[in-house]
Amino acid sequence: MATFTRLLGFLRPYRKSVAAAMLLALGAMGMTVLLPLLTGRAINSINNQDGGRSLRLLALAIVGASVVRLVLSVGRRLVAGRVSLGIEFDLRDRLYGHLQKLDLGFFEGQQTGQLMSRATVDLQAVRFFLGYGLIFIVQSFLTILLSAIAMFILQPKLAAFALIPVPLVVLVARSYGRRSRPALQEVQQRIAELTAEAEENVSGVRVVKAFAAEERQLERFTHRVTRVFEQAMVATKLQALFNPLIAFLPNLGLAAVLLIGGRDVIAGRLTLGGFVAFYAYLLMLIGPMRTLGIMLGAAQRATASGARIFEILDREPALVSPDNAPGPPVDGLGRVEFKHVTLTYPGTNRAVLDNVSLDVPAGRTLALVGPSGAGKSSLVSLLPRLYDPDSGSVLLDGADVSTLDLPALRSSVAIVGDDPFLFSASVHDNIAYGDPTASDEMVRAAAQRAQAVGFIEALPEGFKTMVGERGLTLSGGQRQRIAIARAILSDPRVLILDDATSSVDASTERQIKEALQEVMKGRTTLIIAHRLSTIALADEIAVLEAGRLVEHGSHEQLLERSELYSRIVEKGLPDAVFLTRKPVETEMTGL
Ligand SMILES: Nc1ncnc2c1ncn2[C@@H]1O[C@H](COP(=O)(O)OP(=O)(O)O)[C@@H](O)[C@H]1O
Numbered sequence: 001m002a003t004f005t006r007l008l009g010f011l012r013p014y015r016k017s018v019a020a021a022m023l024l025a026l027g028a029m030g031m032t033v034l035l036p037l038l039t040g041r042a043i044n045s046i047n048n049q050d051g052g053r054s055l056r057l058l059a060l061a062i063v064g065a066s067v068v069r070l071v072l073s074v075g076r077r078l079v080a081g082r083v084s085l086g087i088e089f090d091l092r093d094r095l096y097g098h099l100q101k102l103d104l105g106f107f108e109g110q111q112t113g114q115l116m117s118r119a120t121v122d123l124q125a126v127r128f129f130l131g132y133g134l135i136f137i138v139q140s141f142l143t144i145l146l147s148a149i150a151m152f153i154l155q156p157k158l159a160a161f162a163l164i165p166v167p168l169v170v171l172v173a174r175s176y177g178r179r180s181r182p183a184l185q186e187v188q189q190r191i192a193e194l195t196a197e198a199e200e201n202v203s204g205v206r207v208v209k210a211f212a213a214e215e216r217q218l219e220r221f222t223h224r225v226t227r228v229f230e231q232a233m234v235a236t237k238l239q240a241l242f243n244p245l246i247a248f249l250p251n252l253g254l255a256a257v258l259l260i261g262g263r264d265v266i267a268g269r270l271t272l273g274g275f276v277a278f279y280a281y282l283l284m285l286i287g288p289m290r291t292l293g294i295m296l297g298a299a300q301r302a303t304a305s306g307a308r309i310f311e312i313l314d315r316e317p318a319l320v321s322p323d324n325a326p327g328p329p330v331d332g333l334g335r336v337e338f339k340h341v342t343l344t345y346p347g348t349n350r351a352v353l354d355n356v357s358l359d360v361p362a363g364r365t366l367a368l369v370g371p372s373g374a375g376k377s378s379l380v381s382l383l384p385r386l387y388d389p390d391s392g393s394v395l396l397d398g399a400d401v402s403t404l405d406l407p408a409l410r411s412s413v414a415i416v417g418d419d420p421f422l423f424s425a426s427v428h429d430n431i432a433y434g435d436p437t438a439s440d441e442m443v444r445a446a447a448q449r450a451q452a453v454g455f456i457e458a459l460p461e462g463f464k465t466m467v468g469e470r471g472l473t474l475s476g477g478q479r480q481r482i483a484i485a486r487a488i489l490s491d492p493r494v495l496i497l498d499d500a501t502s503s504v505d506a507s508t509e510r511q512i513k514e515a516l517q518e519v520m521k522g523r524t525t526l527i528i529a530h531r532l533s534t535i536a537l538a539d540e541i542a543v544l545e546a547g548r549l550v551e552h553g554s555h556e557q558l559l560e561r562s563e564l565y566s567r568i569v570e571k572g573l574p575d576a577v578f579l580t581r582k583p584v585e586t587e588m589t590g591l
């Protein structure tokens, strides 16, 4: 019920339109109620000896009333349609706007398809109900009420018989609602799972193909489809039973009225016209009762969907900055400090960073090395506050990042990830992502410094070339250089490069290294390094292992005091070294 009331809240901006639609609906309904009355009169006038004059007039009146009803109904549908689409628009905006505010932790816990399903299927159900369903419900309800009143005025005794089934209909409809709502909610949930499955299959198509797993994927998908089918059948069975039942009950009243009313006509206590008018009212009840049943179903569906949408809207962003928070200190040059930071990812219970402290002076370059899974990426993600540490603090130029304005903080820190994401847009737009107003010259200059101009110009349309979804058309090394250009263009105070040379050949590596040297100038740089050539770019080196900082110093210092580091340098492949070596303690005592 609370969900339902909240859903009604979405109608608030459309109060006037809703009122107009209601008025139009009432007008149309007035005409509907008038028609049986006119019909009854017309039948009685058959016996008038006026050469069919009154019959003609009444026929004209019926046509008139019908035309008015037609016009009003068209108007109502137009107005209601606008409201419905307006609500869809608002809801989409709100949902998307809210999603943008949510933290990474939220998205990692969600399947893309689930979110898409809420943004489409559930949204449709809500907007249909609020735009059309509600008006139908009011209209049907009033039609039933007015017909009942008219029937009581015309023939109180008959009316009493005719209306006996009504409370039954209400009871049956209620019990239907109680069963169908959870059933429908489950249908929506399974559709969402199906969407998620489909989305993953399409996104992961390369893996599917590479492992020739189409059959298996199809099986999994069929399983999901079956689940939707089965649950939809549960809902359909409920519908199949209840809807005809709701339609059937009024027929009992109909039979009673025919029997009793017919005898009244035979006995001359009732005119034929009066009887037909009454009968027409009774018939008129049946349509709205059905509509009411269907629309109450739509209300159930909308409430179920609304609950799923509110689940997202009610999710508070876990990472917010205080109101009117300042940006990073303006005279700062990019000093980065981690003070005793510990991090546990949301939804897990193992700390991936354990009391890590590091101080990187402004303008310096720090290389982070360590086996995969050591927490290198996690550590650097704390600086732009992609996550917040459980304890400890992260400082940029002396200011705790959690006290800074989030957009300002993030625009002073750029991350080039190990698998950069490119949008379905031109190379130019991808580079200018951080600053869409950048001129062609600026974009070109950034690409130049990232050693990317060479290959970009070799593309079919140069900077205007569209790179496909996820930049599938470019190689990893090319995407990395575009991402570096993107970072250069945003001119951050602190640059973070994750694994930037992990997957490229020697000549690309040299180019990327040159690009890095170029971008490191005049700013603080944190490089997550896997190769000696990249490590060599750094002023100092920190070695992370299993979430702890185990070594920290210059290349020479570490060579001298750490056999472990010497081995990394010799082999150049820290992962391999770490994976086969003895635990740290043994090694330390062995020194
Ligand atoms: N978003 C996440 N949610 C939960 N666990 C994560 C997440 N990202 C990384 N981890 C876990 O944290 C640990 C450190 O990962 P990461 O920082 O990526 O290591 P590295 O970059 O050194 O390879 C790993 O055990 C990884 O499984």
Ligand SMILES: [Mg+2]
Binding pocket: 373, 376, 377, 378, 498, 499
């Ligand atoms: Mg990593």
